[in-house]
Amino acid sequence: PGDGRYTGTFKQTQFDGVYTFRFMARSGQISREKFVALHLRPRIQPQKSALKVVQREYRATDKLTWVQMTVTPKDRFGNKLGPGCGDLLQVDAKQAKIVEVKDKLDGSYEVQMTVPGDYKANPGLKSVFRRLDVKKRIGQ
Secondary structure: OOOOOOOOOOOOOOOOEEEEEEEEEEEOOEEEEEEEEEEEOOOOOOOOOEEEEEEEEEEOOOOEEEEEEEEEOEOOOOOEOOOOOHHHOOEEOOOOEEEEEEEOOOOOEEEEEEEEOOOOOOOEEOOOOOOOOHHHOEOO
């Protein structure tokens, strides 16, 4: 108090998007105002997300299993992540490599991946989010 430092916490960030904050300080005839806008991206919650294997094919020529799946990533609130969040998808399968991600523009994605050997397990999703880069704040 009185040292010029004031803090607060805003926890109502349930949705992906831009949050704009307005800071005001007044003392007598002097006043200052600052706006800061931050683009927040929620974290994928694998337990709330849907992942369905649509096709699986082992190709003996390259010793890889090609897996095509539909993924609907969701955050902890159950909100779909997307469209435009395909870069957040990381598959939880040993040595899996994502070959292609097609955004279906409805919060779901078609994902094609390869896995060495004759892969028969069901893949999962990793919990991933974009970190906030303070250098990319809007208005700075």
